[in-house]
Amino acid sequence: MPTADWSMIGPVLAVLAAALGMVALDLFPRRPWHRSAVEWTAYLGLIAAIALLHGAGEPRVGFGGALIADPLSRFMSLAILLATALAVPASLPAIAARGLLMAEYLALLLLSAAGMMLLVMSHDLITMFLSVEVLSLALYVLCGIARKDARSNESAMKYFVLGAFATGFLLYGMALVYGAAGTVFLSGMSDGIGGTEGSVLAVAGVSLIVAGFAFKLGAAPFHMWVPDVYEGAPTPVTAFMSVAVKAAGLGALARLLVGGMALQADAWGPLAVFLAALTMVVGNLGALTQASVKRMLAYSSIAHSGYALIGVASAASPEATYAVAGISAALFYAAAYLVMTLGAFVFLMFAGRPGQEAETYDHLAGLARRRPWAAALMTVLMVSLAGIPPTAGFIGKFVLFKAAVEAGQVGLAVIGVITSAVGVYYYLRVVVVMYMHEPEEVPGRKVEPEAPPFDPNLGWVVAIGAALTLLLGVYPTIFLNFSRAAASTLLP
Amino acid sequence: MTKYLLLSAALFVIGAYGVLGRRNLLIVLMSIELMLNGVNVALVAFSRAHQNLEGQVFVLTVIGVAAAEAGVGLALLIALFRNRRTVDSGDLTMLKG
Numbered sequence: 001m002p003t004a005d006w007s008m009i010g011p012v013l014a015v016l017a018a019a020l021g022m023v024a025l026d027l028f029p030r031r032p033w034h035r036s037a038v039e040w041t042a043y044l045g046l047i048a049a050i051a052l053l054h055g056a057g058e059p060r061v062g063f064g065g066a067l068i069a070d071p072l073s074r075f076m077s078l079a080i081l082l083a084t085a086l087a088v089p090a091s092l093p094a095i096a097a098r099g100l101l102m103a104e105y106l107a108l109l110l111l112s113a114a115g116m117m118l119l120v121m122s123h124d125l126i127t128m129f130l131s132v133e134v135l136s137l138a139l140y141v142l143c144g145i146a147r148k149d150a151r152s153n154e155s156a157m158k159y160f161v162l163g164a165f166a167t168g169f170l171l172y173g174m175a176l177v178y179g180a181a182g183t184v185f186l187s188g189m190s191d192g193i194g195g196t197e198g199s200v201l202a203v204a205g206v207s208l209i210v211a212g213f214a215f216k217l218g219a220a221p222f223h224m225w226v227p228d229v230y231e232g233a234p235t236p237v238t239a240f241m242s243v244a245v246k247a248a249g250l251g252a253l254a255r256l257l258v259g260g261m262a263l264q265a266d267a268w269g270p271l272a273v274f275l276a277a278l279t280m281v282v283g284n285l286g287a288l289t290q291a292s293v294k295r296m297l298a299y300s301s302i303a304h305s306g307y308a309l310i311g312v313a314s315a316a317s318p319e320a321t322y323a324v325a326g327i328s329a330a331l332f333y334a335a336a337y338l339v340m341t342l343g344a345f346v347f348l349m350f351a352g353r354p355g356q357e358a359e360t361y362d363h364l365a366g367l368a369r370r371r372p373w374a375a376a377l378m379t380v381l382m383v384s385l386a387g388i389p390p391t392a393g394f395i396g397k398f399v400l401f402k403a404a405v406e407a408g409q410v411g412l413a414v415i416g417v418i419t420s421a422v423g424v425y426y427y428l429r430v431v432v433v434m435y436m437h438e439p440e441e442v443p444g445r446k447v448e449p450e451a452p453p454f455d456p457n458l459g460w461v462v463a464i465g466a467a468l469t470l471l472l473g474v475y476p477t478i479f480l481n482f483s484r485a486a487a488s489t490l491l492p
Numbered sequence: 493m494t495k496y497l498l499l500s501a502a503l504f505v506i507g508a509y510g511v512l513g514r515r516n517l518l519i520v521l522m523s524i525e526l527m528l529n530g531v532n533v534a535l536v537a538f539s540r541a542h543q544n545l546e547g548q549v550f551v552l553t554v555i556g557v558a559a560a561e562a563g564v565g566l567a568l569l570i571a572l573f574r575n576r577r578t579v580d581s582g583d584l585t586m587l588k589g
Contacts, residue, residue, distance in 0.1 A: 126550050133557045137564050144568050153572040154584045160568050161520055161581070164561055165511050168527035171554065172504055175531050175547075179538035184546045228587040 005062035008069045010052035012117050018045020019110035026103040042106045046085045065185050068123040072486040076120040076251035079335050080244050084113040086461050087240035090346045093455040094236050098146050112138035116248035125174045125184040139241050143233040155232025162225040170212025176205030186260035206267045216249040217305045219275045220282035230298035239345035242301045243338040250334050254327050258315050259490045269316025276313050277415050279306030284419040287426050292359050304337045310400050314407035322407040327487035329399040336392035336472050340384045343465020347378045350458040365437040375434045380466040386427040387420045392472035496537035503530030517579045521565045528558045
């Protein structure tokens with residue numbers, strides 16, 4: 001009789017309870033305090049989840065082998081909860097400005113976060129598939145939650161069709177791997193499959209799974225949906241999905257490939273190298289030509305998926321220490337990417353006015369004069385995304401390239417450095433526009449002389465993002481130790 | 493065994509062709525269902541070959557997820573149709589760069 005270890009999924013249950021509680025609150029007659037009650041239910045759920053997060057001790061397997069609680073799931077759950085906790089206050093002004101249903105929106109956000117936490121804990125293919133779907137279905141609806149906005153509709157439909165298509169490939173890959181291994185549990189999977197020579201089933205299955213996850217991570221050549229979906233979705237949704245899905249997907253991919261398919265590294269290693277190289281090039285070149293800052297950030301998020309995949313590619317090394325270094329670097333990069341990209345997307349709302357976000361470079365022209373603090377915070381985030389010290393982006397890239405060189409993936413490190421140099425151009429262009437350009441006089445468009453109204457909550461979210469970016473850049477050791485501990489328990 | 497896998501692959505490929513080749517979003521939704529059901533055939537076949545029930549549990553999960561996915565997909569399609577009066581994927585051209 002499999003035992004159910006409820007304490008393992010305490011954080012997931014807390015988040016789910018908060019989501020259901022918010023929906024239940026919506027059933028009562030509206031009172032003046034209704035909105036703040038919903039808001040505080042969300043915060044309470046997230047605080048409870050962080051408090052209930054399992055300890056960093058020995059890995060524990062529960063629920064009949066379906067779930068595992070280990071340092072990796074702890075590290076990733078914490079990152080996901082942080083992203084959610086920042087996305088909630090970032091969403092409130094957009095909810096008010098667009099007239100969205102607050103409880104539904106926040107409940108979907110939390111449901112998606114619950115799916116992500118289950119994903120990084122899942123220890124068999126069924127749970128993994130189910131949690132991928134839980135997080136995706138909630139996100140499809142969140143993208144289209146501005147029902148009256150045709151752009152939001154289009155974004156959701158594109159995401160749904162391509163996402164469901166990719167889910168099909170992921171599922172087919174899982175079925176083939178089950179066929180080759182004879183088990184869906186990660187613990188016996190690698191031995192069950194055995195060597196990959198001559199095993200068409202195993203090679204095809206692993207490839208399809210990698211392709212499915214590459215889609216969720218927005219890695220080239222499965223990135224076509226990213227710019228459109230990120231541009232059309234409400235900006236707080238974009239901010240949340242661009243960081244949290246990647247953190248969760250990367251954690252699950254690392255667990256599946258390094259933990260469950262260590263013996264098949266010769267099948268997925270070259271794939272990861274190919275994906276990483278192509279994604280870095282496509283993402284950075286795509287971002288160069290964008291006129292919309294939101295679209296530029298979408299391509300930038302593709303590029304950063306490529307950098308994180310360097311770590312996965314290095315983990316294909318048969319040497320255990322190099323594999324740990326690769327995964328550890330990828331996890332640290334996911335955390336660094338999370339704080340800086342979330343901050344950058346929220347800044348687009350912060351720099352605009354309610355109902356009209358800053359989208360093009362022109363909207364940001366001369367911002368430093370009107371809003372010096374906002375411009376300074378964005379400068380920190382852009383410098384970090386470009387990978388310049390002393391920021392999280394620099395340390396993240398440094399440990400990644402170091403891990404790649406040690407694992408013998410010198411080519412990937414070289415491509416990474418060159419594409420980073422390309423990235424400096426379009427990230428610093430934002431800074432140049434903010435500090436050195438004057439707002440243009442366009443006939444028919446009034447230039448607002450006074451500082452536009454904005455919600456101070458957004459400023460706090462951007463400030464926290466920038467502060468964490470600097471913290472990870474200046475004191476990286478603590479966080480690197482966490483990510484190394486998470487990576488080292490992963491190996492069988 | 494091989495026959496079942498061929499049937500499964502055929503269903504999956506027909507579904508994938510439908511997603512990529514057809515422009516009517518309703519047919520695309522049906523094709524996605526076909527892909528998932530193609531996988532189900534493979535899972536049941538493997539389950540029988542390995543003489544364990546994990547594959548069949550997987551199939552039941554997939555059927556449940558497919559129902560939820562169809563529900564969400566149709567809801568999004570209705571929202572899209574109300575605003576745009578079209579179910580043709582070729583008309584989704586507002587987001588470009």
